[in-house]
Amino acid sequence: MDAIIQVNELTKFYGTTLAVDHTSFQVKEGEIFGFLGPNGAGKTTTIRMMVGLTQPSSGTAWIDGHDVTKEPVEVKKTIGLVPETSNLYSELTALDNLIYQGELYGVPRKERKNQAIHLIEEFGLKEHQDKPFQKLSRGLKRRLTIAAALIHHPKILFLDEPTTGLDVMSARGLRKLILESKKKGLTIFLTTHYIPEAEALCDHIVIIVEGKIRIIDTPENIKSQVKEVEILEVGLDRITEDLKKKLLFMEGIEKILIAEKGIRFQTKSIDQVTPHIIKLIEEQGAKIQSINTLSPSLEDAFVRITGLDSELMKIDKPMKAGPE
């Protein structure tokens, strides 16, 4: 498969702040390609440069054979973007929004309304088609915004944090829609800070932190970066500060991730450290409720590669003001 997206040394400065630092990557046609990183990593800025919304400070981005800085209109004909904030027109109905998008994208008149109705049905919006956009729930707005991005049959769909701010059911439904779109041959480029989402959806993942790419690879290959590391997961009834301090200084442990009712240890010598961990926990008066050994997840690999706490990745950005 040829590369449908080619990015070479793409860079963006805002004043003296380097938001995107010489990123280079390729996306193959028909794949789901993910940009994974914490808030402020440069994911949205990268996507905005690729779709022609933001001028790069330097570097190039070629979308389906067109240079985005020299042929922005040609690029925009072949792509659809679902921005982080669902920004369709508040006063137009769901159906009218799709028809208007079809008009702007040059969809022929005969096809426009049919395609709009087809997308309304495909995205489960039939009973809401005559409601103004502002009256739709967040999940429905996001679905409609994705439908609007598909009205003109783009080759590439850009999704910027598609499930941020959605409830669990809506997010699951949306991920299912994304996978179904891929089966129809669409190339999908998405940004996310949800590690499980990137793992579940993406054929290739870029991990980006502070504007710099740390790794580009498949989820399996990224996980194999921490293959020699084993994971011990211990569920406890309570975790005291004293226990935390003692565990942090224990030898043989590479990394500790502390959740509310459990601790995850990364170690290269699980057989040796396990008895010491159990002994320490019992000495501190805590009760072990469960104990598991796991193979490394993408989250573990992310933490290893970036040095960041994975809890950082669970923080949503504050929602911008807009029709949503």
Next chain:
Amino acid sequence: MEELKKVYFISKKDMGAYYLKPPLISWGLMLPIVFVFAFYFRNPMGIKEVVPGLIGLTLLFSCTSMAAIVITFEKRIGALERLLLAPLEIRTILFGKTLGSTLFGLIITFCITIFLIPIMGLSVNHPFSFVIIIILSGLAFSLLGILISVGVKEVFEAMTMSNFFRFPMIFLCGVFFPVPSMPFPLPVLSCLLPLTYTVDGLRHCLWEGKPMIPLFLDLLILLGFVVLIFALSLSIFKRRIHQEF
């Protein structure tokens, strides 16, 4: 042809979303009617002298009412980004926005004119030129509004700036006081404002008195304003997009 279609679609959407709404229509119609009757009751014989100016004012206020804030407003709510994402040239977006407000201004102005002509006993001497002046003036005023909209960041700034331009024009452009009778340097300022040529051109078409300059010059200068203000708006808009997006 494709580009023209998209200009039409943008203006059609704006007409439905902003212009063809009761508050804007009532404001657009009521203000000039109130002005006309105020002057008529004050001096029924002198009404013919001020009607060209009142028609010009109607066109100015109706064309700039929404044009001055539409781009700033859409930028704030995120809707402008939708247009920038679509495969549209920047000039297409500006044309579309301009056409929407121009059409609204033309509708209001023609309604008022049709209302005024029989009541005030007026006749349109050069109907073709009358229509061309109204269209060119509508475009010039809408573009002035668009220029303000692309030049500022906030909606309240746009409203302030548009009044900064509009209200002085009422007194400087020959609406109520002839330009040649104004003390220096006011006539110089008048010559730099498009409404001056609208009022003068309309005087050719509606009044038996003596306008300032030949009609063809009014038309040429108005065309010049359209081209100049469009080029300026396009340049500023492109620069703002580069800075803010």
